[in-house]
Amino acid sequence: MKLPVSTEWVLHCATTLAQLEPGATASAGQLAAYYDVPAPYLAKQLQSLVKAGVLAATTGPRGGFRLGRPAAEITLLDVVEAVDGAARPYECREIRQRGRGALRPEDCRDTCVLADRMAGAHEAWRRALAAETLADVLATLPPTAPARTRALLAATPRRGS
Amino acid sequence: MKLPVSTEWVLHCATTLAQLEPGATASAGQLAAYYDVPAPYLAKQLQSLVKAGVLAATTGPRGGFRLGRPAAEITLLDVVEAVDGAARPYECREIRQRGRGALRPEDCRDTCVLADRMAGAHEAWRRALAAETLADVLATLPPTAPARTRALLAATPRRGS
Numbered sequence: 001m002k003l004p005v006s007t008e009w010v011l012h013c014a015t016t017l018a019q020l021e022p023g024a025t026a027s028a029g030q031l032a033a034y035y036d037v038p039a040p041y042l043a044k045q046l047q048s049l050v051k052a053g054v055l056a057a058t059t060g061p062r063g064g065f066r067l068g069r070p071a072a073e074i075t076l077l078d079v080v081e082a083v084d085g086a087a088r089p090y091e092c093r094e095i096r097q098r099g100r101g102a103l104r105p106e107d108c109r110d111t112c113v114l115a116d117r118m119a120g121a122h123e124a125w126r127r128a129l130a131a132e133t134l135a136d137v138l139a140t141l142p143p144t145a146p147a148r149t150r151a152l153l154a155a156t157p158r159r160g161s
Numbered sequence: 162m163k164l165p166v167s168t169e170w171v172l173h174c175a176t177t178l179a180q181l182e183p184g185a186t187a188s189a190g191q192l193a194a195y196y197d198v199p200a201p202y203l204a205k206q207l208q209s210l211v212k213a214g215v216l217a218a219t220t221g222p223r224g225g226f227r228l229g230r231p232a233a234e235i236t237l238l239d240v241v242e243a244v245d246g247a248a249r250p251y252e253c254r255e256i257r258q259r260g261r262g263a264l265r266p267e268d269c270r271d272t273c274v275l276a277d278r279m280a281g282a283h284e285a286w287r288r289a290l291a292a293e294t295l296a297d298v299l300a301t302l303p304p305t306a307p308a309r310t311r312a313l314l315a316a317t318p319r320r321g322s
Contacts, residue, residue: 001164003250003279011275012256036260076278089164089250095173099197101313113301114172117237118164121289128282140274152262 001089006045007080009037013046014054014079016153018071018134019146025064027158034156045083052082064158071138077129090118162250167206168241170198174207175215175240177314179232179295180307186225188319195317206244213243225319232299238290251279 013031020026028046032039046065049055056068067074092115096103111119138146174192181187189207193200207226210216217229228235253276257264272280299307 001162001245001250002248003162003252005252005254007251007279008254008256008275011279015275016262032260034260034262035256036263037256076275076282080279084162087163089162090168091164091166093166093169095169095196095198099193099195100317101177101195101310102197107303113298114169114176114237117290117293117298118168118172118241121237121286124289125282125286128285129278132278137274137278142268149262156261 003080003084006037006041006083009035009042010045010049010083011076011079013042013065014049014067014074014134015137016149017055017065017067018074018138019149020066020153021150023066024150025058025062025066026153027064030064030153030156030158034153049079049082052078054078054082062158067134070135072133072135074134075130076132076134076137077126079134080129088119088122090115090122092118164241164245167202167244170196170203171206171210171244172237172240174203174226175210175228175235175295176298177310178216178226178228179235179299180310181227181314182311184227185311186219186223186227187314188225191225191314191317191319195314210240210243213239215239215243223319228295231296233294233296235295236291237293237295237298238287240295241290249280249283251276251283253279 012035016031016034017026028043029039032042046055050057050065050068053068054074055065057063057065092112094108094112096112097105097108173196177192177195178187189204190200193203207216211218211226211229214229215235216226218224218226253273255269255273257273258266258269
């Protein structure tokens with residue numbers, strides 16, 4: 001059970017964008033240089049975040065990405081599921097209805113207890129990530145972090161976005 | 162984030178073995194026929210469960226698999242991690258220390274807050290699965306289930322194991 005490598009990228013990029021001044025943006029090229037990750041692949045992931053409403057994209061020479069809503073309204077779950085989807089890791093293919101031990105369909109109206117427990121664990125995971133917003137993450141950073149982030153981003157060329 | 166398809170197989174096989182009389186075994190071939198899954202691949206997964214102590218394997222013409230310890234001492238987490246491993250789905254590659262935004266190593270002595278929150282969610286998932294034993298699962302089955310399971314398994318040839 002693995003999350004894509006880009007999960008780390010998008011979590012950090014969202015945290016970085018949460019530190020910009022209101023209305024300011026950063027390009028995919030700037031964010032890629034900021035974290036030394038491949039710009040084209042990062043741009044694709046950022047577009048997934050836009051599609052999910054986590055980020056907003058603006059065009060033009062000063063265009064780029066910014067948060068799609070306030071940091072207090074974006075959870076880590078929003079970011080993670082924007083790139084990895086919301087599908088459950090455990091797939092129930094109803095093998096209880098197959099083979100020599102097959103149960104009758106009328107005995108399988110309820111969800112299989114194993115699928116139910118696996119889904120419950122996934123919900124526990126989702127709840128934990130839904131309980132943490134980007135604002136919560138920012139609150140753990142040193143007070144000097146946002147100014148540093150903004151200054152370093154501003155010194156990074158926008159080209160390559 | 163996906164668990165292997167065989168996760169469903171091993172959860173069901175462990176639940177089936179938990180319904181056998183003490184000392185009784187079922188072969189990989191019997192379990193494969195019981196659920197109509199590929200025997201060689203299932204056998205490999207069952208060996209992983211043996212390695213993890215979840216199952217015990219006996220040899221000889223009546224040999225096969227049985228639980229490695231009482232059903233009340235085998236959790237769903239034990240079964241799932243026996244085949245999928247215990248690695249965390251989120252991999253932190255410390256991109257916070259890379260690129261133009263790189264933090265200094267001395268500012269990264271603590272775990273990254275994002276990695277910490279992702280690990281916390283994984284622990285919530287693990288706790289949920291660790292709270293459910295095979296005995297708990299059996300307790301949800303109809304009272305007639307164990308006798309039916311044993312009769313159908315007994316009627317399944319052991320060959321192919």
